[in-house]
Amino acid sequence: MVSRDPQGAVWPGRGEDPPAVASRAVMTETIPELEPRVRRIVARWNHDPTGLVQILREVQEEFGCVPRPAAALVARFLRIPYSRVTGVASFYSFLAIEPRGEYRILFSDNITDRMAGSERLMDVLCHRLWVEPGKVSEDGLVSVERTSCTGLCDQGPALLVNGRAIPALTDERIERIGDLVLARTPLPEWPAGLFTVADNVRRSDILLGHGLAPGDAIRAALQRGARGWSEHAANERSWREAYVGAAQGPIATLEEVKRSNLRGRGGAGFTTGVKWEACRHATGLERYIVCNADEGEPGTFKDRVLLTSHADLLFDGMTVAAYAIGASRGFLYLRGEYRYLLDHLEDVLERRRAANLLGSGICGQPGFDFDVRIHVGAGSYVCGEESALIESLEGKRGVPRNRPPYPVTNGYRQQPTIVNNVETLCAAALIAVHGGDWYRGIGTLKSSGTKILSVAGDVERPGLYEYPFGVTIRQVLEDCGARNTQAVQVSGPSGICIDATEFDRRIAFEDLPTAGAFTVFDAGRDMFEVARNYAHFFAHESCGFCTPCRVGTSMLVAAMDKIHAGNGTQHELREINRLNRVLLMSAHCGLGHTACNPILDTLKRFRPAYERKLRSLDFTPAFDVDGALGRARQMTGRDDADAHLEAQT
Amino acid sequence: MSEEVQAFTLDGVEVPFEKGQTVLQAALAAGRHIPHLCYHPEFRPHGSCKLCTVEVGGSHATSCTLPARAGMKVESETAELNAERRMIVQLLFVEGNHFCPSCEKSGHCKLQAVAYDLGMTNPRFDHFFPDRPVDASHPDLLLDFNRCILCELCVRASAEVDGKRVFALGGRGMGKHLLVNSPSGLLRDSTAAATDKAVEVCPVGVILRKRVGFATPLGARRFDERPISEQALDYAPRPPATGGG
Numbered sequence: 065m066v067s068r069d070p071q072g073a074v075w076p077g078r079g080e081d082p083p084a085v086a087s088r089a090v091m092t093e094t095i096p097e098l099e100p101r102v103r104r105i106v107a108r109w110n111h112d113p114t115g116l117v118q119i120l121r122e123v124q125e126e127f128g129c130v131p132r133p134a135a136a137l138v139a140r141f142l143r144i145p146y147s148r149v150t151g152v153a154s155f156y157s158f159l160a161i162e163p164r165g166e167y168r169i170l171f172s173d174n175i176t177d178r179m180a181g182s183e184r185l186m187d188v189l190c191h192r193l194w195v196e197p198g199k200v201s202e203d204g205l206v207s208v209e210r211t212s213c214t215g216l217c218d219q220g221p222a223l224l225v226n227g228r229a230i231p232a233l234t235d236e237r238i239e240r241i242g243d244l245v246l247a248r249t250p251l252p253e254w255p256a257g258l259f260t261v262a263d264n265v266r267r268s269d270i271l272l273g274h275g276l277a278p279g280d281a282i283r284a285a286l287q288r289g290a291r292g293w294s295e296h297a298a299n300e301r302s303w304r305e306a307y308v309g310a311a312q313g314p315i316a317t318l319e320e321v322k323r324s325n326l327r328g329r330g331g332a333g334f335t336t337g338v339k340w341e342a343c344r345h346a347t348g349l350e351r352y353i354v355c356n357a358d359e360g361e362p363g364t365f366k367d368r369v370l371l372t373s374h375a376d377l378l379f380d381g382m383t384v385a386a387y388a389i390g391a392s393r394g395f396l397y398l399r400g401e402y403r404y405l406l407d408h409l410e411d412v413l414e415r416r417r418a419a420n421l422l423g424s425g426i427c428g429q430p431g432f433d434f435d436v437r438i439h440v441g442a443g444s445y446v447c448g449e450e451s452a453l454i455e456s457l458e459g460k461r462g463v464p465r466n467r468p469p470y471p472v473t474n475g476y477r478q479q480p481t482i483v484n485n486v487e488t489l490c491a492a493a494l495i496a497v498h499g500g501d502w503y504r505g506i507g508t509l510k511s512s513g514t515k516i517l518s519v520a521g522d523v524e525r526p527g528l529y530e531y532p533f534g535v536t537i538r539q540v541l542e543d544c545g546a547r548n549t550q551a552v553q554v555s556g557p558s559g560i561c562i563d564a565t566e567f568d569r570r571i572a573f574e575d576l577p578t579a580g581a582f583t584v585f586d587a588g589r590d591m592f593e594v595a596r597n598y599a600h601f602f603a604h605e606s607c608g609f610c611t612p613c614r615v616g617t618s619m620l621v622a623a624m625d626k627i628h629a630g631n632g633t634q635h636e637l638r639e640i641n642r643l644n645r646v647l648l649m650s651a652h653c654g655l656g657h658t659a660c661n662p663i664l665d666t667l668k669r670f671r672p673a674y675e676r677k678l679r680s681l682d683f684t685p686a687f688d689v690d691g692a693l694g695r696a697r698q699m700t701g702r703d704d705a706d707a708h709l710e711a712q713t
Numbered sequence: 714m715s716e717e718v719q720a721f722t723l724d725g726v727e728v729p730f731e732k733g734q735t736v737l738q739a740a741l742a743a744g745r746h747i748p749h750l751c752y753h754p755e756f757r758p759h760g761s762c763k764l765c766t767v768e769v770g771g772s773h774a775t776s777c778t779l780p781a782r783a784g785m786k787v788e789s790e791t792a793e794l795n796a797e798r799r800m801i802v803q804l805l806f807v808e809g810n811h812f813c814p815s816c817e818k819s820g821h822c823k824l825q826a827v828a829y830d831l832g833m834t835n836p837r838f839d840h841f842f843p844d845r846p847v848d849a850s851h852p853d854l855l856l857d858f859n860r861c862i863l864c865e866l867c868v869r870a871s872a873e874v875d876g877k878r879v880f881a882l883g884g885r886g887m888g889k890h891l892l893v894n895s896p897s898g899l900l901r902d903s904t905a906a907a908t909d910k911a912v913e914v915c916p917v918g919v920i921l922r923k924r925v926g927f928a929t930p931l932g933a934r935r936f937d938e939r940p941i942s943e944q945a946l947d948y949a950p951r952p953p954a955t956g957g958g
């Protein structure tokens with residue numbers, strides 16, 4: 065048989081379920097006060113279906129999963145079809161319709177976690193808790209699963225327990241976690257030290273060392289507008305339209321951002337000023353600012369630190385953007401893995417409202433109204449794509465939209481919307497304070513400013529390194545204490561993998577663009593296994609909308625697993641190339657377009673890592689006839705020579 | 714603007730189009746076939762099957778969602794594009810359980826017709842053989858999920874024409890699947906009826922009317938008569954029929 069991710073082949077939610085009617089009866093009996101509790105959650109989101117993902121997340125936090133009767137109540141209260149609720153719930157990997165363990169443990173499964181021993185530690189924990197990976201223990205106490213990179217690569221291996229991150233796993237920590245689970249210690253009573261996440265900032269530049277106070281950027285933007293300003297805003301149709309001169313008001317801020325030549329830090333590198341201007345000029349009833357904090361690219365963790373320690377700078381940047389384009393509402397889309405930062409971020413927002421940095425009449429400017437709401441993701445990499453993110457914000461399955469139209473004209477609720485990365489908005493705040501020319505003076509010709517790199521893997525000092533654009537790979541490797549380096553994965557699996565002959569290349573849009581991941585592999589690492597891990601990642605995260613990505617990424621996994629199992633031939637390598645061509649030509653979004661990159665890059669540069677594993681034959685079937693008899697042997701309790709096919713020569 | 718007809722070229726031959734039409738819609742209206750599965754003449758295209766991918770100026774796009782523009786040079790019948798389409802069809806075949814000889818939709822099935830048309834002679838990949846139980850609970854309808862290609866036509870038809878929203882999508886990636894909107898998840902407990910548009914639009918053998926499967930004998934069916942590529946005009950855009958039948 066084709067070996068494959070077991071999750072990929074089954075038909076979840078059908079067949080294996082107990083009869084739905086019976087389970088409903090059981091569930092309603094066992095959940096006290098189900099209806100009022102669900103009603104309260106739905107009311108918190110104003111009975112608005114666009115809050116569906118948030119409602120389901122809160123239902124899950126309250127009940128441990130999204131039980132079918134709760135899903136039915138949500139559908140009733142929101143007046144939407146029940147199947148829309150279950151359709152959304154089954155899209156996001158953190159939401160579960162079937163009960164998971166009271167303690168749901170998710171091991172981060174990035175390659176860096178594996179390199180640091182996550183697989184062995186997971187085995188140890190499973191043994192200790194008497195549970196099989198992917199299953200719920202007999203008593204319902206605990207379940208242990210794998211999840212995509214949790215953004216703690218600088219302090220891996222890591223896991224999430226009921227959504228809270230525990231980094232730096234060791235045998236001792238695993239033992240402790242096992243004890244706490246077995247003793248049924250409530251999560252709030254677990255030692256706080258387990259949950260301590262370090263920032264690990266190793267090199268600061270203008271951004272990580274900004275030294276600004278909350279609101280500085282907003283005041284600077286208003287200040288810039290005040291030059292040549294006349295006091296007559298209040299009774300205009302919109303106060304923002306009152307100022308038209310190029311040096312005035314929001315336009316002045318927009319001009320500074322354009323002059324800075326700031327480009328998006330999420331990877332694609334679109335010019336921020338152009339995006340803002342297009343949104344400002346688009347017609348609509350309302351405009352929206354969305355901060356993309358769905359940092360899902362394996363190996364990236366810079367946003368985690370910016371959100372933890374520089375949230376005010378980020379919110380300043382969002383508010384400046386709102387001022388420049390004329391938006392009064394903003395969203396922060398926080399990835400589900402960073403749920404543990406939610407309370408902290410809400411506190412920051414509350415503090416800013418009290419300080420008149422959010423709300424109405426910001427900084428005393430009449431008509432300058434802006435506020436931010438936080439939406440938390442629920443385990444979906446593709447929601448980092450801006451149109452999928454907007455779908456998720458609207459309470460839907462996170463499937464990328466057809467483009468055009470683009471979000472700048474038809475975004476959230478079909479209104480003009482800008483979606484910017486956390487780091488981009490932080491940089492915009494700096495530009496509001498120091499000006500576009502200052503920013504443009506840093507970096508290279510086509511890449512102004514600095515870039516924060518998330519350095520992890522085989523290095524002595526993993527963490528954040530901020531450099532002006534143009535820094536060489538060699539320089540970064542030297543600074544982080546990398547030795548005997550074989551390869552660097554720049555910008556994660558959707559980026560590029562380079563070898564030692566390319567270490568003089570530079571981080572810049574002209575050469576090696578990056579969203580920030582910088583994963584280092586020393587000579588002892590098997591680059592085939594690196595690529596195989598990434599192939600599994602893409603198959604797991606494919607949204608399933610388009611055929612080539614939905615099925616093609618699973619075919620890539622099948623080919624890589626076949627090679628891994630020792631049955632690979634040249635045939636598999638040819639098929640990988642063909643699958644890549646189809647994905648590049650026809651996939652719906654960037655996930656499909658880049659899904660082959662890690663394999664093709666490593667094949668090109670580290671071909672022996674593949675060829676070592678290949679059989680010399682042109683083709684070997686993946687189906688193992690003798691292996692297929694294994695079940696019959698198990699059932700009959702036989703393992704003698706006659707129960708095996710003759711060894712083939 | 715002038716009255717002159719706007720046109721683009723498809724494989725070197727001019728195709729006129731009306732404002733608002735996509736490349737695929739204009740091509741079909743002109744009797745020119747581009748292979749497709751998730752597109753239906755009565756619905757707004759959504760571009761998920763990717764079979765209708767064409768080349769325009771060196772880059773690729775889904776022709777069903779690509780707005781037609783005057784002077785475009787569209788390539789479709791190239792060896793490369795057809796090889797890619799064949800592969801997409803093969804991916805669909807191995808994703809589900811498609812056993813044409815025992816399927817009552819054989820000869821009426823667009824997946825099968827397109828596969829023949831593209832010269833697909835083998836599945837190429839290892840089959841996934843997913844476990845997808847059928848739903849025979851409804852008195853007049855059978856749901857055989859084994860053959861679902863996730864084109865979402867029934868989802869769209871049920872919502873937009875029938876006004877019932879009987880079908881929805883669940884799961885993601887290879888776990889993506891069709892959901893029935895009823896408390897039990899069974900079609901019996903939904904508002905589905907044999908006269909629904911959603912039943913009619915299924916291009917494969919998932920949503921089937923009971924007791925009429927072989928009313929038209931094998932060999933005398935739609936795609937037995939003529940290959941799908943010669944039936945382009947039947948797929949020219951038309952206004953949606955009103956639901957309920």
